[in-house]
Amino acid sequence: MSLASPRQCLRLVSPCRFASRNLATTAPSSVYFDETKSNDPAVSTTPPDLTPAQRHILDSALRVDQAGEVAANWIYRGQMAVLGRDPRTGPIIQEMWDQEKKHIAVMNKMQVQHRVRPTVLWEVAKVAGFGLGAVTALMSKEAAMACTEAVETVIGEHYDDQLKEMDGFTTTHPSLPLLKDVIREFRDDELEHLDTAVEHHSQRAPAHALLSTVVGAGCKVAIELCKRI
Numbered sequence: 001m002s003l004a005s006p007r008q009c010l011r012l013v014s015p016c017r018f019a020s021r022n023l024a025t026t027a028p029s030s031v032y033f034d035e036t037k038s039n040d041p042a043v044s045t046t047p048p049d050l051t052p053a054q055r056h057i058l059d060s061a062l063r064v065d066q067a068g069e070v071a072a073n074w075i076y077r078g079q080m081a082v083l084g085r086d087p088r089t090g091p092i093i094q095e096m097w098d099q100e101k102k103h104i105a106v107m108n109k110m111q112v113q114h115r116v117r118p119t120v121l122w123e124v125a126k127v128a129g130f131g132l133g134a135v136t137a138l139m140s141k142e143a144a145m146a147c148t149e150a151v152e153t154v155i156g157e158h159y160d161d162q163l164k165e166m167d168g169f170t171t172t173h174p175s176l177p178l179l180k181d182v183i184r185e186f187r188d189d190e191l192e193h194l195d196t197a198v199e200h201h202s203q204r205a206p207a208h209a210l211l212s213t214v215v216g217a218g219c220k221v222a223i224e225l226c227k228r229i
Helices: 006-022 030-033 050-082 089-113 122-139 143-166 174-200 208-228
Strands: none
Touching: 006 122, 030 089, 050 089, 050 122, 050 143, 050 174, 050 208, 089 143, 089 174, 122 143, 122 208, 143 174, 143 208
């Protein structure tokens, strides 16, 4: 009996997450768009009692997440530039892109809230993201979906790692539970994108394994760079 790969495990658990999340009336991130709660400490202040190590974890996490959402927006922008007029694939890409637009809006607010310096690779993330999206879309619809599958696999795993690290925080500040809930929400969105890519034949892309390996490795390198600079 063979063991499932991390990517296969993510796909197996994600539908249950989506089913339970869809039962909720309000997504955690929606509080950042509620003007009546703009002065709530959970959305307007940052924990003052984190240790230096915990503050480093928090800063690195938000810096990487913000950069990742920038890149994701530009990946979909690149895919739409090539496939946007395709009657079947265009609407699928647009729907995923619309979710990413919400993600970056929230991450920008959280970056200000927690006083985190954005990565200096901000502009690089835009160019690289657009290039990756456009090139894979030019290869084929399936390659574009394979790109999404590979990226979202890495991001889903990365969000899980962040949650595990934050579980060790001892602060009782109200922003931390909200931050973790938002990360869970965005993780589930990204895994939904992964499922969508698989459902639309990502694994039929030419040289799927090679493409997935290259894109996934590139994402991991980008994550490590954005943590530091």
